[in-house]
Amino acid sequence: MQFFRVKGGKALSGEVKVSGSKNAALPIICASVLTKEKCVIKNIPDIQDVHTLLHILKFLGSEYTFENNVLTIQTKEVKTKTIPHDLVKCLRASILLLSPILIRNNKVKLSYPGGCVLGKRPIDSHLYGYMRLGAKVTETNDYIQIKSPKGLAGADITMPEISVTGTENIIVAACASKGKTIIRLAASEPHVQDLCHMLNEMGAKIRGIGTHTLHIEGVSVFKGVKSHSVTPDYLEAGTLAISAAITRGNVKIKNMHPHDLEVLWQKFEEVGIPFEVGKNWVHIKPTHKRYKPVHKLQTLIFPGFPTDLQAPFAVLLTQAHGVSRIFETLFEGRLGYLFELEKMGAKTEILNPNQALIIGPTKLQGVPIASCDLRAGAAMVIAALVAKGETIISNINYIDRGYENFEQKLRSLGADIERFDS
Ligand code: EPU
Numbered sequence: 001m002q003f004f005r006v007k008g009g010k011a012l013s014g015e016v017k018v019s020g021s022k023n024a025a026l027p028i029i030c031a032s033v034l035t036k037e038k039c040v041i042k043n044i045p046d047i048q049d050v051h052t053l054l055h056i057l058k059f060l061g062s063e064y065t066f067e068n069n070v071l072t073i074q075t076k077e078v079k080t081k082t083i084p085h086d087l088v089k090c091l092r093a094s095i096l097l098l099s100p101i102l103i104r105n106n107k108v109k110l111s112y113p114g115g116c117v118l119g120k121r122p123i124d125s126h127l128y129g130y131m132r133l134g135a136k137v138t139e140t141n142d143y144i145q146i147k148s149p150k151g152l153a154g155a156d157i158t159m160p161e162i163s164v165t166g167t168e169n170i171i172v173a174a175c176a177s178k179g180k181t182i183i184r185l186a187a188s189e190p191h192v193q194d195l196c197h198m199l200n201e202m203g204a205k206i207r208g209i210g211t212h213t214l215h216i217e218g219v220s221v222f223k224g225v226k227s228h229s230v231t232p233d234y235l236e237a238g239t240l241a242i243s244a245a246i247t248r249g250n251v252k253i254k255n256m257h258p259h260d261l262e263v264l265w266q267k268f269e270e271v272g273i274p275f276e277v278g279k280n281w282v283h284i285k286p287t288h289k290r291y292k293p294v295h296k297l298q299t300l301i302f303p304g305f306p307t308d309l310q311a312p313f314a315v316l317l318t319q320a321h322g323v324s325r326i327f328e329t330l331f332e333g334r335l336g337y338l339f340e341l342e343k344m345g346a347k348t349e350i351l352n353p354n355q356a357l358i359i360g361p362t363k364l365q366g367v368p369i370a371s372c373d374l375r376a377g378a379a380m381v382i383a384a385l386v387a388k389g390e391t392i393i394s395n396i397n398y399i400d401r402g403y404e405n406f407e408q409k410l411r412s413l414g415a416d417i418e419r420f421d422s
C-alpha cells in the first residue's frame with residue numbers, strides 16, 4: 001500500500017505541462033480494435049487505467065508497444081474469449097470494449113464493470129442504443145451479451161440519458177452500422193469529441209462533433225491511423241489550476257485547451273482568483289485579497305461545470321469567506337469526500353446525497369485521510385497543500401489510475417509531497 005505525505009503551506013510557482021486525457025485515451029485505444037491495421041496514438045497518459053486496458057487487449061489478441069506516451073497497437077484478430085471478471089471490474093471503462101468486439105466478431109459477452117464509489121453506474125442507455133441499431137441484447141445477473149449476426153442498421157436514436165461512455169459506445173457502433181444514424185442527446189465532452197476525430201481518421205463519417213446531435217454514415221472498413229494525438233486532459237488542467245489558486249500560487253499551465261474549461265474560469269472570477277488565459281495556456285496569479293464563496297456550484301454535462309472537478313473546487317471553497325452551495329447533479333455518491341475534509345477541520349453540511357454547503361474560511365489541519373475515488377483523491381492532495389502540518393493520504397492507487405506523474409508535477413511547482421510504502 002502506498003501513501004502520500006504532504007507538508008502544506010507552500011505557494012506553488014512555475015510552469016507545468018498537462019498530459020493527455022485519460023477519458024479520451026481509453027475510448028480511443030478501444031476504437032483501435034475496429035481495424036486490423038496498425039494505429040499509432042500519441043500523448044497517451046502513462047497511468048494505471050491505460051495499463052489495465054492494454055492488459056485486457058493483450059488478452060484479446062492485440063499487439064502493442066507503449067513508450068514515451070506513444071502507443072503503437074494492432075489487433076489482427078479479436079479472440080472470442082471471455083474476459084475474466086477480475087480484469088473487467090478493475091476498469092469501469094472496460095464497458096467501452098462492447099462496440100469494437102461486437103463489430104469485429106458480431107457478438108460480445110462481457111461481465112458488468114460494476115458500480116463504484118460514485119454510486120450506481122447504470123448502462124441502460126448503452127443497451128437501448130444497441131437495440132435501436134438492431135442488435136439482440138441479453139442481460140443476466142452476471143453479464144451482458146450482444147449479438148448482431150447480420151450486422152447493425154442505422155437508426156434515429158434519442159439517448160435516454162446523456163451518458164459519456166454510452167454516447168461513445170453508440171457512436172462506435174453507428175460508425176459500423178449500415179446506412180445513416182442520428183444520435184440525439186449525445187454527450188459532447190472534449191474526450192467524446194476526440195474519439196470522433198480518431199474515428200474519422202480511421203475512415204468513419206461523423207458530423208456534428210461537439211454538439212448534442214451527431215449524424216453518422218456507416219462504413220464497412222476502418223483503416224489504421226499513422227498519428228493521432230490525444231487531446232490534453234482538461235480535468236488535469238483544472239485540478240492544477242485549483243491547486244495553484246488554493247496556495248495563492250503563481251503558475252502557468254501549458255499544453256492545454258483553456259476553452260474546454262470556460263465554466264471553471266467563470267467560477268474563478270466569482271471567487272476572485274486572478275488569471276490570464278492564452279491560446280493553449282492559463283496563468284493563475286497570486287492575490288492577497290479574500291476569496292469569495294460561490295452562490296451555487298452545480299455540476300452539469302459539458303460545457304457545464306464538470307462533476308470530475310466538483311471535489312477539487314469544493315476544497316478551494318473551504319478557503320472562501322462565506323457559505324458556498326454544492327449541487328452534484330450527476331452522481332449521488334460524490335460527496336463522501338466531505339467526511340475526510342471535515343477530519344481536516346473543514347465546516348461542511350451535507351443536505352442530501354446531491355447537495356452540500358461549505359462554510360468558509362477554515363484553516364485546514366494535516367491529519368491522516370483517505371482518497372475515496374480518483375477525483376476525491378486529487379481533492380485531498382489539494383486540501384493537504386494548504387493544510388497546516390503534515391497530511392498522510394492513503395488509497396492513492398485511485399490517484400494513480402488517472403493522473404500522470406501527479407506528485408512529480410506538484411513537486412516541480414514547489415509542493416512538499418512524497419510517496420512512501422507502508
Ligand atoms: N446514466 C444513466 N444510464 C446510463 C448511463 C448513465 O442513467 O445508461 C446516468 C448516470 O447514473 C449518471 C449520468 O448518467 O448520473 C452520467 O453518467 P455517464 O454515463 O456519463 O458516466 P460514465 O460514462 O460512466 C464518464 C467518465 C467519468 C465522468 C462521467 C461524467 C469515462 C471513462 N468516465 O463516466 O469519469 O465522471 O463520465 O462526466 O469517461 C473520472 O474520470 O474520474 C470519472 C469518473
